[in-house]
Amino acid sequence: MSWIFLILAIVLEVTGTVSMKLSEGFTKLVPSVLMFVCYGLSLFSLTMAVKKIDLSLSYATWAGLGTAFVTLVGILWFQETANAFKLVSLALIIVGVVGLKLADA
Numbered sequence: 001m002s003w004i005f006l007i008l009a010i011v012l013e014v015t016g017t018v019s020m021k022l023s024e025g026f027t028k029l030v031p032s033v034l035m036f037v038c039y040g041l042s043l044f045s046l047t048m049a050v051k052k053i054d055l056s057l058s059y060a061t062w063a064g065l066g067t068a069f070v071t072l073v074g075i076l077w078f079q080e081t082a083n084a085f086k087l088v089s090l091a092l093i094i095v096g097v098v099g100l101k102l103a104d105a
Helices: 002-022 029-049 055-076 084-104
Strands: none
Touching: 002 029, 002 055, 029 055, 055 084
16 A cells, blocks of 8 residues: 555656646646645655655655656656656666665565
């Protein structure tokens, strides 16, 4: 169940970050409210996850995969630039998270 909370925390964090972009500096009500709701629920879910998953692993997974997914959303949805350096950097984030999990096993 803790891993489900962690996955939910990541999805909510990514949704909150995308909502931040869509709020256009808090000038749009629905994305602004959604941002706060998603971040609050994300932190709640992360709190539930760290009850059973080591703090270092859960936070690194939340932050790392959240960063990777937000970057992919930026590239795919907001037409941000994608170059080899950015993609290799994303891969290194993912490798780091996997490495932490493997070191924990």
